[in-house]
């Protein structure tokens with residue numbers, strides 16, 4: 001997996017190495033942008049698809065945290081303006 005956030009295959013949340021799923025931080029129309037810029041992380045099945053997982057019913061907080069993390073990493077090498085022009089909004093501040 002190409003990721004600018006992780007270089008080892010383990011959960012970004014707790015370091016778990018089992019039942020890992022690849023998660024594209026920015027979804028929908030930005031899924032391809034996540035792919036292109038390496039804005040992907042490893043999550044366990046529960047952290048990904050479970051009730052409190054990022055795609056789950058109660059996963060919004062986690063989803064937002066990961067999107068903020070993605071923007072922070074993107075902005076290590078790009079400007080805020082570039083982020084907004086590519087991803088459509090600002091998740092920080």
Ligand SMILES: [Zn+2]
Nearest residue numbers: 022023024055
């Ligand atoms: Zn996902």
